[in-house]
Amino acid sequence: MTQLDRYSGGALLAVALAVLIGAAHMPIGTPSDPGPGLFPFVGAILLGILSTLLIVLPTQAAAESDPPAPLPDVVKMLAALCLYALAFEPVGYPLSTVGLLAFILYENKQTIAVILGLSIGLSAATYYTFAKVLGVALPPGLLMV
Amino acid sequence: MDILDHFLLGLSHALSWTNLLFCFIGAVLGTTIGMLPGLGPAAAIALLLPATYAMPPTAAIIMLAGIYYGAMYGGSTSSILLNVPGESASVVTCLDGYRMARQGRAGVALGMSAFASFIAGAFGTAGLMLVGPPLADFSLRFGAAEYFSLAVLGLVLVTYLGGASVLKGLIMAVLGLLFGTVGIDPISAYQRFTFGVLSLSDGIDFVPVAMGLFGLGEILATRTEGKSQQILEARLTGLLPTARDWIAARWALVRGSFVGFFVGALPGGGATIASFVAYALEKRLSRRPETFGTGIIEGVAAPEAANNSAATSAFIPLFTLGIPSNPVTAMIFAALLLQGLRPGPLLFKDNPDLVWAVIASMYIGNVILLIINLPLIGVLVQLLRVPYGILAPIIVAFCLIGAYSVNTDVANIWILIAFGALGYAARRLGFEAAPLILALVLGPLMENSLRQALLYSQGDLSIFITRPISGALLLAALAILVGPTLMRPWRMRKSRAVRGEEEAKRSFEPGS
Numbered sequence: 001m002t003q004l005d006r007y008s009g010g011a012l013l014a015v016a017l018a019v020l021i022g023a024a025h026m027p028i029g030t031p032s033d034p035g036p037g038l039f040p041f042v043g044a045i046l047l048g049i050l051s052t053l054l055i056v057l058p059t060q061a062a063a064e065s066d067p068p069a070p071l072p073d074v075v076k077m078l079a080a081l082c083l084y085a086l087a088f089e090p091v092g093y094p095l096s097t098v099g100l101l102a103f104i105l106y107e108n109k110q111t112i113a114v115i116l117g118l119s120i121g122l123s124a125a126t127y128y129t130f131a132k133v134l135g136v137a138l139p140p141g142l143l144m145v
Numbered sequence: 146m147d148i149l150d151h152f153l154l155g156l157s158h159a160l161s162w163t164n165l166l167f168c169f170i171g172a173v174l175g176t177t178i179g180m181l182p183g184l185g186p187a188a189a190i191a192l193l194l195p196a197t198y199a200m201p202p203t204a205a206i207i208m209l210a211g212i213y214y215g216a217m218y219g220g221s222t223s224s225i226l227l228n229v230p231g232e233s234a235s236v237v238t239c240l241d242g243y244r245m246a247r248q249g250r251a252g253v254a255l256g257m258s259a260f261a262s263f264i265a266g267a268f269g270t271a272g273l274m275l276v277g278p279p280l281a282d283f284s285l286r287f288g289a290a291e292y293f294s295l296a297v298l299g300l301v302l303v304t305y306l307g308g309a310s311v312l313k314g315l316i317m318a319v320l321g322l323l324f325g326t327v328g329i330d331p332i333s334a335y336q337r338f339t340f341g342v343l344s345l346s347d348g349i350d351f352v353p354v355a356m357g358l359f360g361l362g363e364i365l366a367t368r369t370e371g372k373s374q375q376i377l378e379a380r381l382t383g384l385l386p387t388a389r390d391w392i393a394a395r396w397a398l399v400r401g402s403f404v405g406f407f408v409g410a411l412p413g414g415g416a417t418i419a420s421f422v423a424y425a426l427e428k429r430l431s432r433r434p435e436t437f438g439t440g441i442i443e444g445v446a447a448p449e450a451a452n453n454s455a456a457t458s459a460f461i462p463l464f465t466l467g468i469p470s471n472p473v474t475a476m477i478f479a480a481l482l483l484q485g486l487r488p489g490p491l492l493f494k495d496n497p498d499l500v501w502a503v504i505a506s507m508y509i510g511n512v513i514l515l516i517i518n519l520p521l522i523g524v525l526v527q528l529l530r531v532p533y534g535i536l537a538p539i540i541v542a543f544c545l546i547g548a549y550s551v552n553t554d555v556a557n558i559w560i561l562i563a564f565g566a567l568g569y570a571a572r573r574l575g576f577e578a579a580p581l582i583l584a585l586v587l588g589p590l591m592e593n594s595l596r597q598a599l600l601y602s603q604g605d606l607s608i609f610i611t612r613p614i615s616g617a618l619l620l621a622a623l624a625i626l627v628g629p630t631l632m633r634p635w636r637m638r639k640s641r642a643v644r645g646e647e648e649a650k651r652s653f654e655p656g657s
Contacts, residue, residue, distance in 0.1 A: 004573075004574055004575075005574070005575075008570075008574045008576075012316060012320075015320075019323055019338075022337075022338060026335060026337065027333070027335070030604065031599060031604030031606075032599065032600070032603045032604030033599075033600060033604075034595070034596045034599050034600070035333065035335075036330035036332070036333050036335040036337055037337075038596070039322075039326055039592040039595070039596075040323060040326045040337065040338070043319055043322050043323045043326070044323070046319050047316065047319045047320065047323065050312060050315055050316045050319060051316065053312055054312060054313070054316065057312065069365065069366050069367060069569075074365050074366075074569060077364075077365060078365070078562065078565075078566055081361075081562045081565070082562060084545070084558075085555060085558045085559055085562060088549075088555050088558060089555055093546075093549075097542060097545070100538075100541070100545075101538045101541070101542060104537060104538040104541060105534070105535070105538055108533075108534035108535075108537060108538075109534065110534055110535065114535065118535065118538065119538070122538070122539060122542055123542070126542055126543075126546050129181075130546055130550060134181075134189075134192065135192055136546075136549075136550045136553065137553045138546075138549070138553075
């Protein structure tokens with residue numbers, strides 16, 4: 001865990017630096033009139049100190065019960081979710097959700113019947129419940145025509 | 146006797162067929178809304194607000210109150226079964242509830258959640274009757290300095306949510322505070338870290354963050370077939386808590402109810418903060434803090450008791466001072482205004498039948514909720530028999546729709562994805578998500594209180610220690626921080642003595 005902690009400590013230090021630079025461009029104010037930059041400025045310094053401690057001090061490893069999911073699978077899933085977010089408004093909730101769910105089910109090695117049945121059924125059921133019954137303004141997209 | 150007379154008057158109103166029916170409708174709607182991720186009780190009440198205009202005032206408020214505390218019952222269900230918080234106050238229930246479900250103890254967790262909600266709901270209602278007005282007066286003494294000190298105390302407790310490493314817990318808490326600064330600064334209207342994105346002007350909403358870190362993060366970390374699927378398919382044992390569970394959870398129930406009642410009654414407090422504080426306090430006081438987060442019953446009982454107790458005590462500032470303490474009571478405040486009633490000190494005097502009928506209906510509503518929730522446990526736990534390959538897309542669909550439903554903004558889906566990735570990374574690197582979430586909630590309260598207090602005192606920092614309540618809260622935070630270090634020699638001596646006694650006993654046992 002120590003090596004990984006050093007890497008995450010380094011990444012967090014970079015985040016702290018970025019926030020510090022961002023906060024330094026905001027009005028910090030005075031003790032009697034603190035500005036909007038004060039809190040993020042102090043927070044960034046605190047994050048910097050804690051990240052440095054993470055790099056320097058060894059920490060106790062967290063209990064890990066599951067084997068890690070392979071990184072390529074995680075990247076594929078995140079890419080599918082990003083595509084979904086891009087398609088959400090132009091394509092609409094029902095169709096984009098069918099696509100995403102079908103992809104996840106395919107990745108989880110389900111049969112064609114399950115993929116089609118569950119992706120279409122779940123998308124339709126959630127759309128009906130949230131948009132029609134509860135009045136949430138889900139975009140119908142291409143189905144509006 | 147005055148209180149008893151008023152309560153009996155309220156009970157007679159609450160037991161009318163119309164009020165009973167609306168109490169039932171509110172409880173059922175609340176449970177359902179609570180189970181559905183994203184659409185919290187505030188949004189549900191907002192949707193129903195126009196419909197209440199045509200209803201009798203007492204029935205309308207009874208129904209809306211039922212939705213609020215009913216959501217606290219239902220919110221834990223998806224936290225326990227899917228690791229997706231149904232309601233913001235149920236986030237912390239994920240920590241141990243979901244682990245219990247994976248160990249085949251979903252029924253026990255759901256049962257304890259229902260009983261804890263019932264016990265704390267009844268406790269909160271009794272408190273509302275007996276100490277409501279004096280507690281409301283006390284909460285009025287909370288100014289900016291006191292709220293800052295309260296947030297500091299909450300953040301000190303956060304370090305106990307951080308799993309094995311206090312350092313990593315602190316890092317996540319500071320990250321949460323920094324995420325809390327995104328958006329328009331409420332004092333100067335300055336845009337902070339919004340990068341020109343209009344959706345970020347209102348800040349980062351708590352719901353997609355919690356769903357990303359818990360629900361989506363979990364899916365990303367365990368979505369392939371493997372060990373996790375075998376655990377989910379483990380045999381489901383007992384559907385209700387056993388005597389041993391009750392013994393283990395008894396103090397967590399009591400403390401959770403008290404903490405929830407106090408935090409809920411503070412303007413700006415609320416069920417979410419109450420549930421986190423109750424969990425952290427329980428972990429802090431436990432003899433085995435390392436077992437929290439591994440699936441123990443206390444980790445479900447404390448937050449569930451706290452959020453229900455807080456949902457009830459949130460009515461104290463509303464009824465006695467006319468101050469809504471959170472978005473849900475703000476909606477109920479609006480419903481009272483719609484009915485031509487003015488919440489505040491005169492409400493008890495001018496409309497005792499309404500106020501006391503609502504209070505009495507809370508007892509009835511809690512009984513209704515227990516009756517409808519307990520038989521559901523057997524049905525709900527069957528969800529865990531669904532193979533993980535099929536359950537995963539269902540969870541993803543609920544996370545996405547839940548995040549979008551918050552304010553029908555696609556930016557929340559992006560926030561969900563980003564925090565899902567962060568949740569995955571946090572799991573892999575041994576960071577706990579809970580401190581980040583509580584810090585995100587407490588951050589704006591802490592920053593605004595700090596700046597207001599400094600403005601008020603003209604930059605004099607002593608305001609935080611010279612005001613008695615603020616000073617006491619900071620002293621409590623300090624005691625929690627340095628207490629364990631001071632107590633270490635005494636504890637070591639005690640554990641050495643216990644070990645010595647055990648060794649002596651063993652040496653006298655036959656055959657040794």
